[in-house]
Amino acid sequence: MSSRSTGETGLVQLLDPEGARVTTPENESYRERVAHVKGDDLRGMYRDMLLTRRFDDEATALQRQGELALFAQSRGQEAAQVGSAHAMAPQDYVFPSYREHGVLHVRGVDPVDRLRLFRGQDHGGWDPTEHNTHLYTLVIGSHALHATGYAMGVQRDGLVGTGDPARDTAVVVYFGDGATAQGDVNEALVFAAVNNTPQVFLVQNNQWAISEPTTRQARVPLAERGLGFGIPGVRVDGNDVLACYAVTLEALERAHSGGGPTLVEAFTYRMGAHTTSDDPTRYREREEEEYWRRRDPIDRLGALLRAEGEWDEVWAAGVEAEAEALGERLRTEVRALGAPPTAAMFEHVYATPHATVADERAWLAEYEQADEPADHETATEATR
Numbered sequence: 001m002s003s004r005s006t007g008e009t010g011l012v013q014l015l016d017p018e019g020a021r022v023t024t025p026e027n028e029s030y031r032e033r034v035a036h037v038k039g040d041d042l043r044g045m046y047r048d049m050l051l052t053r054r055f056d057d058e059a060t061a062l063q064r065q066g067e068l069a070l071f072a073q074s075r076g077q078e079a080a081q082v083g084s085a086h087a088m089a090p091q092d093y094v095f096p097s098y099r100e101h102g103v104l105h106v107r108g109v110d111p112v113d114r115l116r117l118f119r120g121q122d123h124g125g126w127d128p129t130e131h132n133t134h135l136y137t138l139v140i141g142s143h144a145l146h147a148t149g150y151a152m153g154v155q156r157d158g159l160v161g162t163g164d165p166a167r168d169t170a171v172v173v174y175f176g177d178g179a180t181a182q183g184d185v186n187e188a189l190v191f192a193a194v195n196n197t198p199q200v201f202l203v204q205n206n207q208w209a210i211s212e213p214t215t216r217q218a219r220v221p222l223a224e225r226g227l228g229f230g231i232p233g234v235r236v237d238g239n240d241v242l243a244c245y246a247v248t249l250e251a252l253e254r255a256h257s258g259g260g261p262t263l264v265e266a267f268t269y270r271m272g273a274h275t276t277s278d279d280p281t282r283y284r285e286r287e288e289e290e291y292w293r294r295r296d297p298i299d300r301l302g303a304l305l306r307a308e309g310e311w312d313e314v315w316a317a318g319v320e321a322e323a324e325a326l327g328e329r330l331r332t333e334v335r336a337l338g339a340p341p342t343a344a345m346f347e348h349v350y351a352t353p354h355a356t357v358a359d360e361r362a363w364l365a366e367y368e369q370a371d372e373p374a375d376h377e378t379a380t381e382a383t384r
Helices: 025-033 039-064 078-086 101-106 142-156 177-181 183-195 222-229 241-256 286-293 297-307 313-335 342-346 355-369 372-383
Strands: 093-095 171-176 199-205 233-237 262-267
Touching: 025 241, 039 078, 039 101, 039 241, 039 297, 039 313, 078 101, 078 199, 078 241, 078 262, 078 297, 093 142, 142 171, 142 183, 142 199, 171 177, 171 241, 177 183, 177 199, 177 222, 183 199, 183 222, 199 222, 199 241, 222 233, 222 262, 233 241, 241 262, 241 297, 342 355
Parallel strands: 093 171, 171 199, 199 262, 233 262
Antiparallel strands: none
């Protein structure tokens, strides 16, 4: 198996692992796209990645304490998520899988709401229309089809290629390397290609589909799969927040203008477990994990800020304090989440009122209001 199938080759990179800027003829157009990303913007990306990391750590701790049923970490993938999310316009629509905590952070989804699903308190957690961000999807790859259908609707509504940057809309769908082996994802790529949808397929190749390495899933880089569908593909260093921003921005420009879909492969690494029910020490070598810890995306951007005189100790202390406050809020408010009312099961079943659902809701209300002792006596009489 060629190392090219999963190795660090052919990647768009603007920051090396030490945080130094990379200047090559190949990345010139991408460097131009981030020329405006300076001081405050860089610090904003750093803050978003650090808060995403703290959200991850606190949610993992809550699961270990029995407060969450399950949790899927995004540790190590913050640059791929935050960089790409910063490239989006407010009207762009996002379809996440279940690990895109950094994307949801940038889109403004409340951190407590992100954990309602993992606590079993809610099937969703937030209003998708408020943030143009769909709910987490647990069924691997199914949301790629949902995203493509939504993108076809955007196209038919005339919201593509208008030339108005506040109107042209794209759809971004996130999934992992393992999902590329699912039929739903490949079917979505077919529909996206033939319909020329305004869409970005963003694969976070964290190199492990649970315990299965990417080398057991593909003989070529995942970005090259797009060519088989007639979709351009790009490989980007997923631990380089600037490169992820630039590549996604290019793909979105293509989608907004009516140029069709792009498949982006962000080559990164899942530093934690697949979920809190997984033990990666059973299938990964410690040396591999240490290699990728030295390529931590947060440390990389921090090194750039320091090297270019953009690091401010007062600001950094404020971000750390914000992270501490986030952790405290999650601990307090997640534990305080009560069980939803039973009648909540009838909400959002259909988009419009439905007679059967209304009848069942009324029956349940009547049942719950019934006098329990009388019900017991009735049941006793019925058995005599």
